[in-house]
Amino acid sequence: MTLISRRALGLFSAASIMALSAGAALAQDKVTIAVSIPAATHGWTGGVVYHAEQAEKEIEAAFPNIDVIVKTSPSATAQVSALEDLSASQKLDALVILPFTSEELTGPVEQVKANGTFIAVVARGLTDPSIQDLYVAGDNIAVGANTAKWMAEKLGNEGKIVVLRGIPTVIDDERIQGFTDVMKGTNIEILDIQYANWNQDEAFKLMQDYLAKYPQIDAVWANDDDMLLGVLEAVKQSGRTDIKYALGGNGMKDVVKMVMDENPMTPVSTPYPPSMVKSAIYMVAGQFNGQAPMRGSFKLDAPLITPQNADQFWYPDSPF
Amino acid sequence: MTSATSTRATPEPGRRIRWADMGPFLALALVIVIGTLINSNFVSGTNIANVVTRSAFIAIIAVGATFVISSGCLDLSVGSMMAFVTGIMILTMNRLEPSMGANAILVGAAVGLVVGAACGLLNGLIVTLGKIEPFIVTLGTMGIFRALITWLSDGGSIPIARELRDPYRPVYFGNLFGVPLPVVITLIVVLAGAFILYRTKYGRRCMAAGSNSDVARFSGVSVAWVRTLAYVIQGLCVAIAAICYIPRLGAATPTTGALWELQVITAVVIGGTLLRGGKARIWGTVAGALILEVIANLMVMSNFVSEYLVAAVQGVIIILAMLAHRFIR
Numbered sequence: 001m002t003l004i005s006r007r008a009l010g011l012f013s014a015a016s017i018m019a020l021s022a023g024a025a026l027a028q029d030k031v032t033i034a035v036s037i038p039a040a041t042h043g044w045t046g047g048v049v050y051h052a053e054q055a056e057k058e059i060e061a062a063f064p065n066i067d068v069i070v071k072t073s074p075s076a077t078a079q080v081s082a083l084e085d086l087s088a089s090q091k092l093d094a095l096v097i098l099p100f101t102s103e104e105l106t107g108p109v110e111q112v113k114a115n116g117t118f119i120a121v122v123a124r125g126l127t128d129p130s131i132q133d134l135y136v137a138g139d140n141i142a143v144g145a146n147t148a149k150w151m152a153e154k155l156g157n158e159g160k161i162v163v164l165r166g167i168p169t170v171i172d173d174e175r176i177q178g179f180t181d182v183m184k185g186t187n188i189e190i191l192d193i194q195y196a197n198w199n200q201d202e203a204f205k206l207m208q209d210y211l212a213k214y215p216q217i218d219a220v221w222a223n224d225d226d227m228l229l230g231v232l233e234a235v236k237q238s239g240r241t242d243i244k245y246a247l248g249g250n251g252m253k254d255v256v257k258m259v260m261d262e263n264p265m266t267p268v269s270t271p272y273p274p275s276m277v278k279s280a281i282y283m284v285a286g287q288f289n290g291q292a293p294m295r296g297s298f299k300l301d302a303p304l305i306t307p308q309n310a311d312q313f314w315y316p317d318s319p320f
Numbered sequence: 321m322t323s324a325t326s327t328r329a330t331p332e333p334g335r336r337i338r339w340a341d342m343g344p345f346l347a348l349a350l351v352i353v354i355g356t357l358i359n360s361n362f363v364s365g366t367n368i369a370n371v372v373t374r375s376a377f378i379a380i381i382a383v384g385a386t387f388v389i390s391s392g393c394l395d396l397s398v399g400s401m402m403a404f405v406t407g408i409m410i411l412t413m414n415r416l417e418p419s420m421g422a423n424a425i426l427v428g429a430a431v432g433l434v435v436g437a438a439c440g441l442l443n444g445l446i447v448t449l450g451k452i453e454p455f456i457v458t459l460g461t462m463g464i465f466r467a468l469i470t471w472l473s474d475g476g477s478i479p480i481a482r483e484l485r486d487p488y489r490p491v492y493f494g495n496l497f498g499v500p501l502p503v504v505i506t507l508i509v510v511l512a513g514a515f516i517l518y519r520t521k522y523g524r525r526c527m528a529a530g531s532n533s534d535v536a537r538f539s540g541v542s543v544a545w546v547r548t549l550a551y552v553i554q555g556l557c558v559a560i561a562a563i564c565y566i567p568r569l570g571a572a573t574p575t576t577g578a579l580w581e582l583q584v585i586t587a588v589v590i591g592g593t594l595l596r597g598g599k600a601r602i603w604g605t606v607a608g609a610l611i612l613e614v615i616a617n618l619m620v621m622s623n624f625v626s627e628y629l630v631a632a633v634q635g636v637i638i639i640l641a642m643l644a645h646r647f648i649r
Contacts, residue, residue: 040475042575049475168628194620194627199575204568205374209620212367213359226477226573233569237493238366254479319476 030067031288033059033094034086035281036079037122039072040319042198043226043252047274047320048098055281063289068281076100080108087112094118094284098277102127118287122280124170135297136280138272140171142302143249144178144223147270150304151219151245157186159218162210164227166198175223175249191217196227203230211238219245225252225269232265251305251313252320260310269305271313274320276300344591344607347641351614359621367617369500373492375613376502377402377561378580382587382605383513384440384557387550389588390517392530392597393447393454395554397439399580400465405436405562406572407469407478414481422487432559439465440555444548462581470574477573485570492567502564506606509560514602516553526550530597587612590641611641 035056040046049072056068071086073079079100086092095117099105106127113119113131120134129135151161163179166172176193183190191214196202203222210217211234220235220243222228228248235243243265248255251271258266279300286292305313355362381398388395413428420427439461446457472478480488494501517523528536529543537543566572589595590611591604615637619630 040470040574043476043573046473046475046574165627192620195630199578200569200571200573201576205616206620208370208374209367209617212361212364212370213621226575229571230569319474 030065031093032090033066033068033096033281033284033288034092035068035070035277036082036086036095036097037070037072037277038079038098038100039074041074043320044224044250044272044274047315047318048277050315050318050320051275051278052281055278059281059285063285066285066288068285073100076104079105083108083112087115087117091115092117093288094120096120096122096277096280096284098122099124099126106131118284120280120284122277133295134280134283136276136283136300137298138276138300139302140174140272141178143270143272144175144180145182146178146302146304147221147247147249147268148179148182150268151221151247152182152186152188154245155188155218157188160189160191160214160216161219161221162191162207162214162217163193164196164203164206164220164222164231165193166195166224166227168195172223179221179223196222196230198224198226200226200230203227204234205230207231207234208238211235211240217243219243220247222246222248224248225250225255228252228255228266235265253315253318256305256310256314259305259307260314262307267307269313270302271305272302273300273313274318275315341592341601341604343644344601344604344611344641347590347644348607348611348614351611351618351637355614355618355621358618362618362621367621371613371617372610373500373502375609376500376506377565378583378587378612379506379606379609380509380557380561380564381554381580382584382591382609383509383602384554385584385588386513386591386593386600386602386605387517387526387553388454388547389585389593389595390530390597390600391526391547391550392533393547393550394458394585394595395443395551396455396458396581397443397462397465398554398558398584399577400462400469401436401439401555401558402562402565402577402580403469403572403574404465404472405432405439405559406566406576407472408432408435409562409566410478410480410572411472413484417481417484422484425484425488429563432562433556436555436557436559436562437552438555439558440551440553441548443555444551447551448544448548466574469572469576473572473574475574477571479571480566485567488567488570490567492564505560505564509557510602510606513553517600517602522546522549527598527600530594530599532598583609583612586638590638612638 035052037048037052038045040049052070056070059066059068071082073082095112097109102124109119109126110131119132121132123137125135126132165176192210194206196206207230220231222231225248228246231246235246246265249270249272251269251273255266255269259269283294287294361367385395409428409432412431413424416424416427443458443461446452447454491501496504525541525546528541529546533543587608588605590608592601593599593605615634619625619633625633
């Protein structure tokens with residue numbers, strides 16, 4: 001048994017050395033762009049992986065001298081190791097990174113930069129912004145605020161609503177802050193805000209409980225489309241007719257499709273698109289091919305997705 | 321601790337032991353009374369039906385876990401296994417739907433049972449033939465099943481075909497003489513579990529293997545076989561839970577069943593089954609599953625717990641329940 005596993009180990013390491021040297025050989029006559037992103041553990045990161053892989057295919061086809069390497073990591077520590085592995089085995093001309101956490105990844109990214117690598121940070125900023133050459137992110141406050149403005153207008157600044165929030169993180173805090181700040185300026189009463197961890201099942205249960213607790217709910221906001229699907233199922237089961245609107249956020253394809261089909265309960269959504277990683281990779285590629293330099297911070301807006309523009313936000317082949 | 325054990329060992333099976341067995345049910349009654357006082361909507365028919373129905377998944381899986389735990393093992397992989405089985409079932413149903421119509425649901429369910437049993441068998445064989453600690457084995461398969469569902473879904477979700485939604489929906493949302501179907505299915509599973517555990521030779525061998533595996537072996541019980549079969553039963557229970565689960569949201573995602581293993585183990589232990597094996601309380605397990613779900617429901621129904629502290633309050637209530645359990649003895 002030990003013999004077999006040792007042999008397997010030997011084979012495996014031989015293979016990985018060959019792969020490494022092949023990578024090194026390629027790197028000599030090619031520009032290498034490394035992309036480090038979280039592994040697909042839920043819908044949104046699944047979308048990130050999909051768009052990164054699409055960008056890899058498209059850019060490598062369009063610019064044969066550019067090699068894009070997409071590496072996914074299941075945790076912050078794994079991402080730090082992935083950065084070490086990537087930069088140890090080859091010279092990186094650019095790194096596009098969606099950091100798991102700001103604090104833990106700042107140091108390792110700084111070390112990669114010390115070798116002269118162009119750094120593009122996506123979605124979550126590093127603790128020290130001077131490390132990044134390019135920063136592309138969505139606007140979580142606008143996700144909350146734009147949804148709140150639309151909802152307040154439709155409800156005529158009156159009514160009772162409930163809110164489902166995600167996992168305790170900065171992303172979640174900002175969305176809730178953007179939403180509640182707008183609602184403070186209206187007569188709309190937020191009856192309850194509870195965590196459902198961006199999970200469909202938990203959102204379903206929480207919505208059932210909200211429905212049992214409050215006899216009158218005019219609208220619901222789940223700050224993510226995954227949760228919205230759970231909410232809609234609970235509302236459907238209850239047979240209640242007082243709920244006029246149930247909105248989400250993020251631009252999940254099922255929900256964008258509902259918007260396209262002019263669903264009366266969910267007529268709009270707000271994007272925090274995983275495709276922002278693709279925008280960043282394209283910007284970096286422009287740097288190395290067409291000599292179209294891109295530096296600075298780019299904040300993607302969160303415009304309302306409506307039946308009129310929904311087709312721009314709809315990716316039928318994406319998992320998200 | 322020693323005194324508690326020796327009291328229990330005294331040859332006087334009077335009231336004391338009955339009270340101890342009643343523990344989980346008293347705790348459940350207490351939680352319900354508190355709930356009624358906190359919010360009158362708590363006892364509304366809809367709320368009670370919702371809570372009981374959604375506790376079905378944990379209760380069904382926990383029946384299987386009662387077998388595994390009482391035979392002296394542990395299964396951490398049930399949540400991931402549930403997600404994996406759900407994914408396979410949906411993929412099967414979607415593939416067969418064009419040719420078979422609604423019958424695809426039946427075939428899909430059968431495939432789910434086979435896959436569930438096979439997953440359980442895998443866990444069981446690695447534990448018994450490989451002679452590896454169940455904790456480590458099932459921690460490994462937990463990762464494997466979770467990765468498989470993530471891979472199958474590309475990190476997104478696997479939705480069931482539109483055409484199957486309506487014919488399948490009643491399995492979660494329907495009812496039989498006013499009792500929600502998942503509750504009926506849970507009752508059947510619990511009755512079957514209780515029969516096997518309390519009335520058959522296999523059930524007694526399960527206890528024997530759990531209380532002292534060496535003694536059991538010397539008395540001619542094949543401990544490896546008993547434990548492997550317990551894991552297969554666990555796998556079947558996971559599949560049954562998956563059958564009831566799919567019509568609720570109609571999709572499998574990488575977060576389906578996340579952390580359910582902990583809820584399942586908590587339900588089993590609150591119910592009075594010993595975590596080290598040798599003693600099983602099937603009905604207690606059901607009470608445990610209900611207690612967990614009622615507490616979660618109360619956290620939302622009450623207004624005085626900050627949303628940031630919900631998990632802490634739940635933890636305190638569970639520990640208090642276990643302490644009360646010990647002192648009643």
